[in-house]
Amino acid sequence: MQLQRALTPTRKADFLAELTQTVSGLLLVGFLWTHMIFVAAIILGVEAFNKLAHFMEQFKLLDLAVIFIILTVAAHAGAVLRRIPSRWQEQKIVWKHAKTIKHRDTWSWLFQAVTGSAMLLLIIIHVVVVVYAGIDAKLSADRVHSWMLWFYAVLLLLAEYHASVGLYRTFVKWGFVKRHSLKKVLTVVTVCTVGLGLVSLGVFYSLGGSL
Amino acid sequence: MSQRQLTFHIFRYNPETPNQKPATQTFVLQEETGMTLFIALNKIREEQDSTLKFDFVCRAGICGSCGMLINGKPTLACRTLTKDLPTDITLMPLPVFKLLGDLSVDTGTWFRDMSLRTEAWVHTEKTFDPDAQEERMSNETALHIYEAERCIECGCCIGGCATANIKPNFIGAAGVNRVARFMLDPRDERDEQEYFDVVGSEDGIFGCIGLMACDDNCPVGIPLQGQLAYVRRKMALAGWKR
Amino acid sequence: MSQYDRFTSDVLIVGAGLAGERAAIEAATQGLNVIILSLVPPRRSHSSAAQGGMQAALGNSAMGKGDSPDIHFADTVKGSDWGCDQDVARLFAEMAPVAMRQMAYWGVPWSRVVPGKRIYDGVDIHEDPEKEGLIAARNFGGTAKWRTCYTADGTGHTVLYTMDSVVIKLGITVHDRTEVLSLIHDGERCSGVVARCLRTGNLRVYTAKSTVIATGGYGRLYGASTNAIINEGSGMFVALETGVVPLGNMEAVQFHPTGIVPTWILITEGARGDGGYLLDKDHHRFMPDYEPKKKELASRDVVSRRIMQHIRKGYGVESPYGAHVWLDIRHLGEKHINTNLREIANICRNFAGVDPVHDLIPVRPTQHYSMGGIRTNIDGMAYGLTGLFSLGEAACWDMHGFNRLGGNSLAETVVAGMLIGDKIAKYTKEASLNVSSALIEEHVRFQEDRIQSLIECRNGKENVYQLRREMETILSENVGIFRSEEPLQKAVAQLHELHQRSCQVGLRSGGKGADPELASALRITGMIKLAYCIAAGALARKESRGSHFREDYPKRDDENWLKRTLAYWPVGADRPELDYEPVKITELPPGDRGYGEASTGAASANR
Numbered sequence A: 001m002q003l004q005r006a007l008t009p010t011r012k013a014d015f016l017a018e019l020t021q022t023v024s025g026l027l028l029v030g031f032l033w034t035h036m037i038f039v040a041a042i043i044l045g046v047e048a049f050n051k052l053a054h055f056m057e058q059f060k061l062l063d064l065a066v067i068f069i070i071l072t073v074a075a076h077a078g079a080v081l082r083r084i085p086s087r088w089q090e091q092k093i094v095w096k097h098a099k100t101i102k103h104r105d106t107w108s109w110l111f112q113a114v115t116g117s118a119m120l121l122l123i124i125i126h127v128v129v130v131v132y133a134g135i136d137a138k139l140s141a142d143r144v145h146s147w148m149l150w151f152y153a154v155l156l157l158l159a160e161y162h163a164s165v166g167l168y169r170t171f172v173k174w175g176f177v178k179r180h181s182l183k184k185v186l187t188v189v190t191v192c193t194v195g196l197g198l199v200s201l202g203v204f205y206s207l208g209g210s211l
Numbered sequence B: 001m002s003q004r005q006l007t008f009h010i011f012r013y014n015p016e017t018p019n020q021k022p023a024t025q026t027f028v029l030q031e032e033t034g035m036t037l038f039i040a041l042n043k044i045r046e047e048q049d050s051t052l053k054f055d056f057v058c059r060a061g062i063c064g065s066c067g068m069l070i071n072g073k074p075t076l077a078c079r080t081l082t083k084d085l086p087t088d089i090t091l092m093p094l095p096v097f098k099l100l101g102d103l104s105v106d107t108g109t110w111f112r113d114m115s116l117r118t119e120a121w122v123h124t125e126k127t128f129d130p131d132a133q134e135e136r137m138s139n140e141t142a143l144h145i146y147e148a149e150r151c152i153e154c155g156c157c158i159g160g161c162a163t164a165n166i167k168p169n170f171i172g173a174a175g176v177n178r179v180a181r182f183m184l185d186p187r188d189e190r191d192e193q194e195y196f197d198v199v200g201s202e203d204g205i206f207g208c209i210g211l212m213a214c215d216d217n218c219p220v221g222i223p224l225q226g227q228l229a230y231v232r233r234k235m236a237l238a239g240w241k242r
Numbered sequence C: 001m002s003q004y005d006r007f008t009s010d011v012l013i014v015g016a017g018l019a020g021e022r023a024a025i026e027a028a029t030q031g032l033n034v035i036i037l038s039l040v041p042p043r044r045s046h047s048s049a050a051q052g053g054m055q056a057a058l059g060n061s062a063m064g065k066g067d068s069p070d071i072h073f074a075d076t077v078k079g080s081d082w083g084c085d086q087d088v089a090r091l092f093a094e095m096a097p098v099a100m101r102q103m104a105y106w107g108v109p110w111s112r113v114v115p116g117k118r119i120y121d122g123v124d125i126h127e128d129p130e131k132e133g134l135i136a137a138r139n140f141g142g143t144a145k146w147r148t149c150y151t152a153d154g155t156g157h158t159v160l161y162t163m164d165s166v167v168i169k170l171g172i173t174v175h176d177r178t179e180v181l182s183l184i185h186d187g188e189r190c191s192g193v194v195a196r197c198l199r200t201g202n203l204r205v206y207t208a209k210s211t212v213i214a215t216g217g218y219g220r221l222y223g224a225s226t227n228a229i230i231n232e233g234s235g236m237f238v239a240l241e242t243g244v245v246p247l248g249n250m251e252a253v254q255f256h257p258t259g260i261v262p263t264w265i266l267i268t269e270g271a272r273g274d275g276g277y278l279l280d281k282d283h284h285r286f287m288p289d290y291e292p293k294k295k296e297l298a299s300r301d302v303v304s305r306r307i308m309q310h311i312r313k314g315y316g317v318e319s320p321y322g323a324h325v326w327l328d329i330r331h332l333g334e335k336h337i338n339t340n341l342r343e344i345a346n347i348c349r350n351f352a353g354v355d356p357v358h359d360l361i362p363v364r365p366t367q368h369y370s371m372g373g374i375r376t377n378i379d380g381m382a383y384g385l386t387g388l389f390s391l392g393e394a395a396c397w398d399m400h401g402f403n404r405l406g407g408n409s410l411a412e413t414v415v416a417g418m419l420i421g422d423k424i425a426k427y428t429k430e431a432s433l434n435v436s437s438a439l440i441e442e443h444v445r446f447q448e449d450r451i452q453s454l455i456e457c458r459n460g461k462e463n464v465y466q467l468r469r470e471m472e473t474i475l476s477e478n479v480g481i482f483r484s485e486e487p488l489q490k491a492v493a494q495l496h497e498l499h500q501r502s503c504q505v506g507l508r509s510g511g512k513g514a515d516p517e518l519a520s521a522l523r524i525t526g527m528i529k530l531a532y533c534i535a536a537g538a539l540a541r542k543e544s545r546g547s548h549f550r551e552d553y554p555k556r557d558d559e560n561w562l563k564r565t566l567a568y569w570p571v572g573a574d575r576p577e578l579d580y581e582p583v584k585i586t587e588l589p590p591g592d593r594g595y596g597e598a599s600t601g602a603a604s605a606n607r
Ligand SMILES: Cc1cc2nc3c(=O)[nH]c(=O)nc-3n(C[C@H](O)[C@H](O)[C@H](O)COP(=O)(O)OP(=O)(O)OC[C@H]3O[C@@H](n4cnc5c(N)ncnc54)[C@H](O)[C@@H]3O)c2cc1C
Pocket: C014, C015, C016, C017, C018, C019, C020, C037, C038, C039, C040, C042, C045, C046, C047, C048, C049, C050, C051, C052, C053, C054, C055, C156, C178, C179, C180, C181, C214, C215, C216, C217, C226, C227, C228, C230, C231, C234, C235, C266, C368, C369, C391, C392, C393, C394, C406, C407, C408, C409, C410, C411, C413, C607
């Protein structure tokens, strides 16, 4: 009297979506951090920054980066959208749930979804701006020396928070690490990268209008 | 020990009277030495309101009947001492499970269904020979299986999981842990692909988004993070090979 | 016509503990249609609470070398103080190893033999490399060999979960949150039950060719019990209330010396074994006054009795939960407590809020196991009604006599389930179901009427919780560990009155749907009847045997009392009627139990 299979046969699609989400997320974190370091070249001076920018342009690296970003962000957003509660009813349940159980990692996921959604818009604006207006110490400094400062500050915080929580989640889900020590390490890394970003922004700001 | 006066805010709803909206009722009780919520709730029922519904069976943290939200935290009521709580105590039923009335929810049906869907029994082609010696197993393997088998089906990991709250078919950490238990068992002859059919989906391991409320709230301390990751890795491998 | 749902099956099993599920599996694999009823989801049944282990003479461990069913049989008979049926004990001992292996085949992660040397209690133990990976055994009191199979600290849990996985695999129907209220019978034959759904409060009728009661023990009659709160003996009293089915040896009740106050969770002997003291209200260590030689380490029954004796003298610590004594392990030191006694320390912290490193632990002797139950023959058929079977703690099969050995009751559930399940299947295949709808209607009407009169307070306004507390107090104070003429007479008189009052219970809650007060009210009369049978049996039995200890008759009396009590409750009667039958002695004539203290029921391993 064996029971017949109660589950419908599963699709490989579920696994592929999960894989896409994780891989794209990780690639984006890698990109973000590299990008932060590149931008931080301004700290070393206008020269350094311009050299880097020209180098990128010369070897079409910039175009590659743009294509990469479009693809990865699309993949990530596409994979992740299935997770963001779409129906109003679900939204209500999730927020109420987080409030009731007062659980930190549950809140951090909600912030991840919120920061992610916000970033989708900001990233598009940002990429369009830098690609069409061009990259050069003066242009960049002038951009930052305006209301765009706030745009970048917000993008910086959102991106770093999202990256940090995203990494935490990935490692926890795949189980390579102890949760609580991982959290500490990531907090330190995040504080460092945010700090670096803020310094770069500061340098741009002070250069703004003076070049 | 100075005894406090406790104020309980208890969720009330009786499915028998569906037009009466869910409400919170307040009860005041004098605290006593060594008082657990098991004692407190019974006192309330016997002395103040004999219609109050809740579930206890073993009252010793073994059977998993008494999971509820205690000041928001999903945990076992019988194992909660009032002295570890503030004077205001809010009690709510575990979400996800069907509400039977007040604090009582139908975890039994949920778990039986989960067991069915994950086919949580040893699958083997061998037959039992009453005259033969038992098959050998290393004690280490036995302890590994036991580690996962310790789940008491209290539902705290399910009630605390936001994913389970919005996805009715998600088997949750308890379900994934149950599958891990059989994966570890050399007596179960299912191969990776067969397990993939059981948990390699959005309703199984790939539905988990790593909220870790399960790991933080499991009252018997099953290492759920590790169990989820173990199954995720195995299933990723199986999924890759498909 | 009354309103009710009706279900029909070949076999109806009441109780989803180990005993019930094992029997269900046997019947279902033989092709029969089976329904299981339970108060709670099967895995929450009390069987899951047993941590210690179950006995079977596998002889794999070094300390169990040379073990055999013969030795297991002898231990069981001695443990029972010759009160058991020896043919049953023999059958059990022979089949226990098969049952354990079958559980291994189904998936129980038994702890296994690890070869090598280790030191236990100062003795070197060499585990045989040949036995590596076979089912291991641990030490339990009252056994000549190490024979108790276990899975770490969760034997009952793992065995029950495995058993239930087989039930699920076989697709056996389980109706949980269903409470049986009465048996449908015509005085000769049992055809099913009337039950109440605990989700909706609706009545249901289940009819079947054979009905099986596996509802576990009645510990909660005593209030202070290590048992789960659903162990209220309802299976026993529905059988008793037929008037024709007797309960066997109800006076045989086992106590454990150290239940923690106020939740009565068991504190194992480890605490005293490692050097813990018992203190009274003046923090005086009193055990040496009574037992100068063995002190706290005297056998369990003796310690239990001494504690109660001391409390009776007025040295107990008063508390809202009754008088108790202290268990003191502080002097053992933090390190020892947190490593060697970790399990005990956790219970103290989680359930009593005391830290045994700094605080005293409140303890008192606590009801633990019921040897008595529905009297059946060796095939599990209840006396009095055909088509009715019983097994597990609810039954008096009777392999425990007046004292059950630790580890023998879990083993009993599985072994009996296997053997009696087979008998049930054989019986059922031959039987037919013909029950008149008038009979069903009559039984349903009776329950409906009871419910209605409770709701309307037709017979009075007695408070069910009040009656319950009185019953618990009467039993704990007068029919506890120490028994003697006067208190027992008092208990019988008080229970007699309480039984009358229980017919005048009225609800305060309105009794709508699955009202919890109504459920309690429907049970109270039956529970008091069981209490009455216990007290009356104890009063009549003028000897001490096993756990039944009479201060006024401290010796075992084989001449007059080598017999089993059968308690009947004729329909409409206001008291039980006692009858007796001889115990079956096939191999081992009555002798000394060899526990040192003759006839005191010593060294019973009550885990
Ligand atoms: C703390 C503790 C530790 C123990 N440790 C050990 C040990 O180490 N070794 C050992 O051998 N023994 C031990 N025992 C004893 C052993 O656990 C029990 O004797 C055994 O589990 C009884 O099993 P059972 O199947 O007969 O009943 P249970 O497991 O109690 O099951 C009873 C079933 O009947 C159902 N039921 C009851 N009434 C009704 C009703 N009216 N209608 C419908 N369903 C009903 C319940 O829902 C339940 O499913 C221990 C006992 C206790 C209290």
